[in-house]
Amino acid sequence: xxxxxxxxxxxxxxxxxxxxxxxxxxxxxxxxxxxxxxxxxxxxxxxxxxxxxxxxxxxxxxxxxxxxxxxxxxxxxxxxxxxxxxxxxxxxxxxxxxxxxxxxxxxxxxxxxxxxxxxxxxxxxxxxxxxxxxxxxxxxxxxxxxxxxxxxxxxxxxxxxxxxxxxxxxxxxxxxxxxxxxxxxxxxxxxxxxxxxxxxxxxxxxxxxxxxxxxxxxxxxxxxxxxxxxxxxxxxxxxxxxxxxxxxxxxxxxxxxxxxxxxxxxxxxxxxxxxxxxxxxxxxxxxxxxxxxxxxxxxxxxxxxxxxxxxxxxxxxxxxxxxxxxxxxxxxxxxxxxxxxxxxxxxxxxxxxxxxxxxxxxxxxxxxxxxxxxxxxxxxxxxxxxxxxxxxxxxxxxxxxxxxxxxxxxxxxxxxxxxxxxxxxxxxxxxxxxxxxxxxxxxxxxxxxxx
DNA sequence: ATCGGCTCGCGCAA
DNA sequence: TGCGCGAAGCCGAT
Numbered sequence: 171x172x173x174x175x176x177x178x179x180x181x182x183x184x185x186x187x188x189x190x191x192x193x194x195x196x197x198x199x200x201x202x203x204x205x206x207x208x209x210x211x212x213x214x215x216x217x218x219x220x221x222x223x224x225x226x227x228x229x230x231x232x233x234x235x236x237x238x239x240x241x242x243x244x245x246x247x248x249x250x251x252x253x254x255x256x257x258x259x260x261x262x263x264x265x266x267x268x269x270x271x272x273x274x275x276x277x278x279x280x281x282x283x284x285x286x287x288x289x290x291x292x293x294x295x296x297x298x299x300x301x302x303x304x305x306x307x308x309x310x311x312x313x314x315x316x317x318x319x320x321x322x323x324x325x326x327x328x329x330x331x332x333x334x335x336x337x338x339x340x341x342x343x344x345x346x347x348x349x350x351x352x353x354x355x356x357x358x359x360x361x362x363x364x365x366x367x368x369x370x371x372x373x374x375x376x377x378x379x380x381x382x383x384x385x386x387x388x389x390x391x392x393x394x395x396x397x398x399x400x401x402x403x404x405x406x407x408x409x410x411x412x413x414x415x416x417x418x419x420x421x422x423x424x425x426x427x428x429x430x431x432x433x434x435x436x437x438x439x440x441x442x443x444x445x446x447x448x449x450x451x452x453x454x455x456x457x458x459x460x461x462x463x464x465x466x467x468x469x470x471x472x473x474x475x476x477x478x479x480x481x482x483x484x485x486x487x488x489x490x491x492x493x494x495x496x497x498x499x500x501x502x503x504x505x506x507x508x509x510x511x512x513x514x515x516x517x518x519x520x521x522x523x524x525x526x527x528x529x530x531x532x533x534x535x536x537x538x539x540x541x542x543x544x545x546x547x548x549x550x551x552x553x554x555x556x557x558x559x560x561x562x563x564x565x566x567x568x569x570x571x572x573x574x575x576x577x578x579x580x581x582x583x584x585x586x587x588x589x590x591x592x593x594x595x596x597x598x599x600x601x602x603x604x605x606x607x608x609x610x611x612x613x614x615x616x617x618x619x620x621x
Numbered sequence: 622a623t624c625g626g627c628t629c630g631c632g633c634a635a
Numbered sequence: 636t637g638c639g640c641g642a643a644g645c646c647g648a649t
Contacts, residue, residue, distance in 0.1 A: 329631055332641050336632095414643070462642065485629055536643070575642095582629095584642055589627040591645090596628065598644060 172213045172350060177322045178206050182302045182309040189218045190282025191359075195272065195301075196226045197294065199287045199314045199431035200246050201391050202253035204349045207312035211285035212259075212353060214310070221357045223279070224254055225262040227271055228371075236381035236562055238528055241372060245389035246432045248368050253391065258355040262364045263371075269300035276305050279361060287431075288313035290320060290471035290570055317436045317460060318345045320467045327472035330584045334465050342460070346439055381563060384528045387426060394427035398438060406447045410454050415609040416523075416531035417617070422455070426529065428463070429566035435459060465584060466574035476573045477557055479550050482581035489587070489595030490549045496593045500545045504555045507542065516602060516611050517541050519618040521559070526621045528565040539579030540600045544593050552580055 194211035202208070208224070215222040226247060251261040264271040276284065286298060288311055302309045313319035318341045328334040387393075401422045405412070412420025427433035438459055442452055475481030482490070502512055510518040510525070520538045524530040530538060543552040556576045561567035577583035580597070587596035605611060 330641060333631065458642090465642085483629090533643070578642065586630080586641060587628040589645070598642095600644065601646095603646095604644065 172209070172216075173347075174206070174210055174213065175345060175347075177345075178313050178319050179210065180311045180321065182311075183306060184308055186306055187308050188282050189220060190280055191215070191220050192218065192222050192283045192285065193276065193279070193281045194222070194224045195268070195284050195286045196224050196250070197268075197287055198289045199434075200226075200243065200250055201394075201432050201434065202250055202257070202352060203391060203395075204434035204437045205287075205352075205431075206314040206349075207285055207287040208314075208352060209350060210310070210312050212355070214283060214285065215355075215357070218283075219357070220282070221359045222355055223260045223262060223281075223359055224250075225264060225272070225275065227268040228263055228265045229267055230265065230376045234561065235377060235568070237375065237377040237379045238381045238383055238563070239565060239567060240375050240377045241383045242389045242426065242565055243430055244368060244372055244375075246391065246430055248366075249390040249392065251366065257352055258358065260359045260361075260363050261366075263366050268297045269304060272301050273304040276307070281307065283308045283310070285310045285312060287311070288315055288320065290467050291568070292474060315431065315435065316464050316467055317439060318342060318464065320464065320471055323464065324468055328465060328468050328584075330586075331461050331465055334468060335461055338461055338464065346436065346443075348440065349434075349436070378562070381525075384526075384565070386527060387423070387529075387565070389426075389430075389432070391432050394424070394433035397422075397424060397427065398433060398441060402441060402445045402447075406442065406445055406455060407451065409447075410451050414533040416534055416614045417610055421532055423529070425569075425571065426565035429569045429571075435463060463571060466570040469574045469577070469583065470570040476570070476577065478553055479581070481577060482583060485587055486582040486595075486597060489590070489597065490581070493593055493595040494548060498545060498547070498593060501547065502545045504551075504558065507545075507555060508559060512541075512545065514541065514602065515615050516605060519615040523618045523621070524559070524563045526618070528563060530564065535575055536579050537600050537605060539576050540594075540598075543580045543597070549580060553577075556580065 192211050192215040194208050199205050199207055212222055254261045264275055284305060284307065318338055323337050323341060324334060401424065405420055405422065408420055412418035424433060424438065428435055439456060442455055445452060470476040473481045500513060510521040512518055517538060520530050520534040539556045542556045543549060546552040546555060560572050560576065564572065566572065574583065578585055582597045585598055588598045590596050591599055
């Protein structure tokens with residue numbers, strides 16, 4: 171029958187249990203396949219002999235999300251709706267803050283249990299708490315994002331990858347298992363099937379339209395699966411040699427899919443394990459996919475200051491404070507940075523790659539953020555600018571990976587102290603010269619110019 | 622081209 | 636209490 175590891179689940183409001191319809195409140199995991207939250211919700215409905223619905227809350231102006239990001243998400247959600255319909259599961263799209271729109275919807279539809287997916291970000295956790303306080307029915311949360319549940323692998327903020335790694339490896343075999351299929355829902359949903367006007371929805375979105383849609387990547391579960399297959403066949407064998415060269419196209423490019431939950435990291439790990447590439451290569455990719463990604467969730471869950479200076483380690487705050495007065499070699503405003511008007515052609519190109527394509531190369535994200543620290547008057551301003559730009563232009567903006575990556579670059583989070591120098595103090599430095607030795611800067615700059 | 626030093630603190634061995 | 640070593644580096648000496 172259904173095999174589900176209960177450690178993926180946390181429960182609130184257990185006392186008020188009454189049999190009745192079940193809803194999966196989809197938020198971070200925008201997919202039909204390989205989704206432990208949806209699977210658990212379906213099994214709960216089966217146990218109760220009750221129907222199942224999926225509901226999504228579309229929050230206008232969510233953390234200033236841009237049109238590019240909303241369009242990508244809506245495209246994927248439309249496919250989710252179609253896939254769910256094929257399984258006889260209705261999909262509701264509510265517009266508004268979850269705490270405002272979900273409780274009335276729950277009462278109207280006589281929902282007697284809600285299953286949500288796990289998200290470590292502050293605003294998402296606040297939504298959960300506010301909804302839980304208002305609905306007064308059993309509320310379950312399933313970590314369908316991490317392979318080993320974030321709350322299980324560690325109960326505290328980890329100091330670095332090296333402290334998370336042994337914990338992760340001890341538990342990995344227990345959790346890295348195959349998914350059962352989503353079944354066709356036999357018990358029908360009694361209420362009238364919701365109609366969603368996707369075209370009108372997209373037209374009326376109150377999002378920043380100066381950041382337009384991108385065409386090089388296609389949204390949705392189907393496209394995500396195709397990108398995964400393509401990566402495994404074409405790129406995985408060369409991953410180690412090519413990943414840090416922005417001219418080689420050696421990255422997986424799966425992060426937008428992982429961010430919107432259109433693809434499950436556990437699915438990626440299962441398929442990579444089965445792949446023909448040599449073990450060392452597979453381990454290098456799995457290290458990034460599993461350890462580094464789940465370390466980012468750990469950071470955001472246990473450190474409420476994941477996006478500001480106060481979230482840095484004591485040694486990092488101390489050294490940055492000691493270098494506040496250092497003269498900056500260049501000083502730029504946020505606007506100058508946004509318009510890629512610096513003296514550095516590599517930095518400008520990285521910024522423009524992000525503006526035009528919605529995705530900056532992974533290696534350059536570090537260089538890019540560290541230069542913002544170097545060229546702004548204070549580390550707080552650098553953090554705010556880097557997060558502003560990342561969240562505005564990147565398809566995977568507002569992701570724990572982004573916050574952890576920027577905190578690593580500017581605040582030494584998950585890193586160690588290095589040779590003390592101007593502005594950076596003991597935060598690891600990265601230089602133009604270093605990039606020059608690693609890849610062909612001119613070629614990259616020309617490529618971005620041709621976009 | 623390659624190597625050592627830089628520098629902090631966690632976690633484990635003893 | 637001591638010690639090894641870590642999320643992707645830099646720099647200067649050889």
